[in-house]
Amino acid sequence: xxxxxxxxxxxxxxxxxxxxxxxxxxxxxxxxxxxxxLFLTNNSAxxxxxxxxxxxxxxxxxxSARHFYTSALNTADFLCETHPNxxxxxxxxxxxxxxxxxxxxxxxxxxPDYVVVGEGAATTEKLTKAHECIERGARLMATNPxxxxxxxxxxxxxxxxxxxxxxxxxxxxxxxxxxxPNGYMFHRARKKLAEAAHGAPEEVVxxxxxxxxDIRGAVESGMLSYLVLSGSTTVDLVGDYVYQPTRVLQSxxxxxxxxxxxxxxxxxxxxxxxxxxxxxxKAGSRHQTDVLALHKPRPRPAMTx
Numbered sequence: 001x002x003x004x005x006x007x008x009x010x011x012x013x014x015x016x017x018x019x020x021x022x023x024x025x026x027x028x029x030x031x032x033x034x035x036x037x038l039f040l041t042n043n044s045a046x047x048x049x050x051x052x053x054x055x056x057x058x059x060x061x062x063x064s065a066r067h068f069y070t071s072a073l074n075t076a077d078f079l080c081e082t083h084p085n086x087x088x089x090x091x092x093x094x095x096x097x098x099x100x101x102x103x104x105x106x107x108x109x110x111x112p113d114y115v116v117v118g119e120g121a122a123t124t125e126k127l128t129k130a131h132e133c134i135e136r137g138a139r140l141m142a143t144n145p146x147x148x149x150x151x152x153x154x155x156x157x158x159x160x161x162x163x164x165x166x167x168x169x170x171x172x173x174x175x176x177x178x179x180x181p182n183g184y185m186f187h188r189a190r191k192k193l194a195e196a197a198h199g200a201p202e203e204v205v206x207x208x209x210x211x212x213x214d215i216r217g218a219v220e221s222g223m224l225s226y227l228v229l230s231g232s233t234t235v236d237l238v239g240d241y242v243y244q245p246t247r248v249l250q251s252x253x254x255x256x257x258x259x260x261x262x263x264x265x266x267x268x269x270x271x272x273x274x275x276x277x278x279x280x281x282k283a284g285s286r287h288q289t290d291v292l293a294l295h296k297p298r299p300r301p302a303m304t305x
Contacts, residue, residue, distance in 0.1 A: 004036040004193045004201030011209035011231020012252060019058050020230045022253020029259040031062050036197035040189050042144035042179040042213060044072035044118035044160060045093040069189050071143040071179035072096040072118060076103040077188055078178055083113060089133050091126050091163060092118030096143060111136055117164045118143040127166065134171040144179030150232060181217030207252060209233055211241050219243040228252060
């Protein structure tokens with residue numbers, strides 16, 4: 001059976017500027033066996049070329065821009081498909097600006113069709129301009145729903161979801177959030193995976209470290225989902241969620257021999273009795289994904305240690 005992989009990056013392949021043990025061997029096994037794969041990230045700031053260079057500096061060779069699909073590219077694809085020739089006022093960095101330039105989505109700071117929020121410094125001037133555009137009829141979108149993102153063991157940064165929430169509060173308009181877990185990102189990623197593999201894999205697996213985005217999106221898109229514990233989710237929080245991953249792994253290192261041999265593990269489900277032992281914790285709201293999120297308090301969760 002031909003299996004393809006969609007792979008999150010931060011917390012799965014690296015943390016900060018260090019590869020997670022076994023990640024290099026995992027990517028090497030994918031490349032050596034010709035296994036179709038695509039890195040899928042909610043971070044809209046870097047371009048695919050940036051990400052390939054970053055992994056090269058970490059020692060992962062053989063990757064190119066075609067191996068990466070970002071929420072910035074996904075947003076540009078969405079707009080080109082649903083509203084050709086639209087214009088946008090963008091709050092974001094190079095990856096988002098580059099994606100819009102490639103798709104010929106014109107920048108408009110007077111009367112745009114959309115205000116699009118991505119990762120990056122949102123100055124008071126830009127937020128004010130975005131607010132005015134929304135008041136004049138622009139629709140509000142965000143490249144991803146992340147309120148905050150980890151940048152280290154003890155540090156986080158505001159995400160696109162937090163900036164969009166600011167504009168939601170000021171304008172009274174609800175944003176539309178692309179990126180994981182939005183099904184459109186999984187649909188487009190699966191299509192790109194099939195194009196790269198010259199035929200759709202019989203099975204697609206999403207590998208990620210976040211229940212709210214990676215695992216939820218995979219479940220809702222009908223894919224298998226592997227949760228790794230090398231990132232932001234600890235095993236004692238998995239039981240909090242109605243949806244569950246197909247497998248729970250310590251890291252992608254556990255998949256290396258499986259990919260090299262081509263023989264899938266028979267461990268397809270995390271045992272119910274193991275789930276029953278999970279502690280029910282309160283992780284707070286990291287993502288802007290639910291309709292009523294605006295009307296509920298959004299406590300800041302503790303940072304991952």
